[in-house]
Amino acid sequence: MKLIFRAFKALDNPELCEKYLAGHLEVLISYGITNITTNNKEWMKWDTVYCVIAEKEDGTVVGGVRAQIADGINLLPVEKAIGKMDPRIHKVVGEYINDGVGELCALWNAKEVAGTGLSIILTRAGISILNQIKCNTLMGICADYTLKMFTKVGFVVDNSLGNNGEFIYPNEKYIARVLGILNAKELSTADEFDREKMLDLRSKPLQTCIEKTPENLPIEIEYRLLMS
Numbered sequence: 700m701k702l703i704f705r706a707f708k709a710l711d712n713p714e715l716c717e718k719y720l721a722g723h724l725e726v727l728i729s730y731g732i733t734n735i736t737t738n739n740k741e742w743m744k745w746d747t748v749y750c751v752i753a754e755k756e757d758g759t760v761v762g763g764v765r766a767q768i769a770d771g772i773n774l775l776p777v778e779k780a781i782g783k784m785d786p787r788i789h790k791v792v793g794e795y796i797n798d799g800v801g802e803l804c805a806l807w808n809a810k811e812v813a814g815t816g817l818s819i820i821l822t823r824a825g826i827s828i829l830n831q832i833k834c835n836t837l838m839g840i841c842a843d844y845t846l847k848m849f850t851k852v853g854f855v856v857d858n859s860l861g862n863n864g865e866f867i868y869p870n871e872k873y874i875a876r877v878l879g880i881l882n883a884k885e886l887s888t889a890d891e892f893d894r895e896k897m898l899d900l901r902s903k904p905l906q907t908c909i910e911k912t913p914e915n916l917p918i919e920i921e922y923r924l925l926m927s
Contacts, residue, residue, distance in 0.1 A: 700812075701919040702753045702761070704821070706828050706904070706926050709748040709765070716743045718760040719752055723807045732869055745773055747801075749832060749926065751824045753808070753817060762808035762817050764825040768801040768834055775802040777840045777877060780868055785860050788877065792838070799833035801883075804840075815912045819848050823893060824924060826852060827900035829883050831926050837883040840866075842873050852897070853889030854878035900924060 709716050720740065742748045747770045753762035769775055769792050778788050792800055803825050808817040829837065841849050846856075857877045858864040868875040880886070886894045900906075904924035909917045 700815070701756055701921065702812075702817075703756070703921045703923060704751055704753055704824050706749065706751045706824070706924040708746075708926060709743050709750055710746060711927075712750075713743060715752060715760070716750065719750060719763045719765075722760050722809060723763065723805060726807045726809065729810070741773070742767065745770075747773070749828060751821060751828065751924065753812075753821060761812045762821055764806040764821045765804050766801050766825055766829065766832070766834065766837075767804060768799065768832060769796050771796060775838065776804045777802050777838055780840055780875075781861065781866050781877065784866055784868075787860055791857070791860070791879075795836040798835045800836040800838065801829070801832075801834040802838045802840075814914070815916075815918055816910070817918075818845070819851065819893075820910055820920065822848065822852050823897050824900060824922065826880075826883065826886070827897045827904070828924055828926065830901045831904075834883055837880040839878040840868070840875050841878060842875055846876060849878055851890045852893045853880045853886050855881070855888055 707715060747768040749766045751764050752760050754760055767775055775792060778792060781788055806818060806821060826837065839849060839854055855878065856864040857879050860877050864876050866875045880888060886897055900922060904922060907919065907921045910920050912918055
């Protein structure tokens with residue numbers, strides 16, 4: 700299988716944004732989740748949102764992830780998600796906003812590519828584009844079942860928020876954790892393998908390589924991560 704990873708500013712490509720959102724909604728609905736804070740079209744109109752999508756060669760979008768940079772106007776998705784439960788999240792964002800703070804959010808992949816390891820490959824790609832925009836600190840929110848994946852790429856649980864870092868979100872079936880990468884440039888908290896992959900994508904945002912799936916099967920990725 701071959702996939703194309705494409706990075707772009709949301710404002711620059713409304714058509715791809717619509718495909719991204721449609722695929723994400725389909726996955727959420729299939730799991731009975733309807734109240735995710737990124738489940739809207741508002742972000743498509745903001746100057747601070749950047750996307751990475753995974754496409755098949757026929758143009759079908761089978762996954763994606765977004766980075767939203769805090770601008771002091773539009774709340775980050777994590778602020779919308781837990782702000783009423785713990786208003787301290789706004790202070791955390793405010794402490795880093797002058798140096799550039801953002802959130803990696805709305806990660807999804809279609810069921811047809813489940814089990815290929817696409818989620819972590821997309822996550823690495825999403826983090827790798829941060830050197831092209833002003834984002835020195837990165838945040839996120841994840842469920843228990845994805846925590847291990849996010850810690851591999853450098854996220855750490857913020858235990859100062861919620862119940863020792865835990866929140867009931869998006870519904871009572873799930874426990875979510877607020878995450879942070881204290882240095883989104885150096886990636887010092889990431890596992891060495893993942894850090895090297897992300898730094899390599901930063902130095903060579905246009906490349907084609909073979910990634911291995913959890914079953915050790917090859918998947919060809921053409922990375923087009925250079926944004927104009």
